[in-house]
Amino acid sequence: MGSGNRIFDLERKLRRVDFYLRGVIRDAIPHALFAARRRSLFAHLRPADVPAHIVARVNYCNKLGADASVAGARRNAEIALKDGSFYYYDLKQYAKAFAPDLLLDYAFGDITFVPERPAIVKSRPIAGENTNSVVMKLDALRHFARFPDRLAFADKPKTAVWRGASPGHSGMRRRLVEKFHDHPRHDIGYVHAVDQLPAKPFLTPHQQMQHRYVISVEGNEVATNLKWILASQSLCLMPRPIFETWFMEGTLQPGIHYVELRPDFEDLEEKIAYFDRNEDEARAIIAAANAHAAHYANPRHERLAALLVLQKYFERTGQLPPEPFSDALFGKA
Structure with missing residues (x-):
């Protein structure tokens, strides 16, 4: 485990101790x-x-x-x-x-x-x-953990990232990993081996926010990473959500707060190429996402x-x- 991961793990443990106390x-x-x-x-x-x-x-x-x-x-x-x-x-x-x-x-x-x-x-x-x-x-x-992101969208590499611990119930996570696990540009995978798919290293939110595009996919219900993605300077890409929490995911609008992906992720590379060419539009979506997250x-x-x-x-x-x-x-x- 790298020093960044150890610091993140220690911070997480300290937050839990503070919460219980x-x-x-x-x-x-x-x-x-x-x-x-x-x-x-x-x-x-x-x-x-x-x-x-x-x-x-x-x-x-x-x-x-x-x-x-x-x-x-x-x-x-x-x-x-x-x-x-x-x-x-x-x-x-x-x-x-x-x-x-x-x-x-x-x-x-x-x-x-x-x-x-x-x-x-x-x-x-x-x-x-x-x-x-x-x-x-x-x-x-x-x-609802929040993580500061001081790296501007334009300064991030033109890559996408996703990490998850389990396939979830919908099958979408499995489709994403099967399609992009070996992609030469993007960093997508499970943190534990699943079936024939080997594990990829755990990435903290700070490490994931180094990428321009962070993918959010529901698992058992809502996607845990969605809140911190929308508060970051990365662009959120995700299929339309099915479940919602206090964050009111059902009020989020594709093209306004996030970029909608097909459930089979066949349009992932097309959407990334589009926003690589249209950075101002990406920044407008990020600004609206940040405004929504700021309410919490x-x-x-x-x-x-x-x-x-x-x-x-x-x-x-x-x-x-x-x-x-x-x-x-x-x-x-």
Whole structure:
């Protein structure tokens, strides 16, 4: 393992230690303090002061209408650490701001289905009726890590890169690697040997961002690398996403935020050649991608959005009365 990889691995371990330490400390703080802080925040909340992108996100991630039923759901106080520590601590830091006896259902993990009753999830299908999937920022340490990129698009080599640990369920990753594993120009492969395809060295996000083009392909559900790619100075190339998270992948537009690839990747080299000739167009897409990613960089905004998603959840399931700002922010039930 090179020195860059060792530094990245150490930084990742330190982030995990910090995450768990903060989570354990928060768990030890009485619920009443979190609740008091939320009430103070909401008492002074004026709809006109809430950024439009937060209002849009809250209502996109939580689409519940009036009289949504959570009969049979668990109590807020019963969120279980054993169900997944990353998910537990991410949800608990906001759920503790609400009464322990409120009903709050959740489904932790890589969720590709829509629950039978309203539930907090990390991911959901973009297409179809997905109202019962109320998306929050879960498994954030893995999915929302940010990495600075100080190398301009024009200064990067005209190459594409992709790394993945597994083929995923859709078959797209396998098609990508089978087609381009031995390509003389691009650096595409698995970090572990899969079938007859040998492993390629692990690359950190910093190393991948040395390339002009970074490919994103969904695995079990959303692609983990998509968030940091859209925050970088590299151009994101990917098939149209099928699943979405707190990052609102379903709102990303091909040709605006990323370059769309065919699921069989037959157009990969054609798209790269086009943007090699049209660098200004590539930079415009990168700028729009950066603007989307920037909406998730403000911790105060992230906290407010998460609390509002839960407030709407409890209101629309008939467990809390509307706040004075509810109609203006959530719309009429």
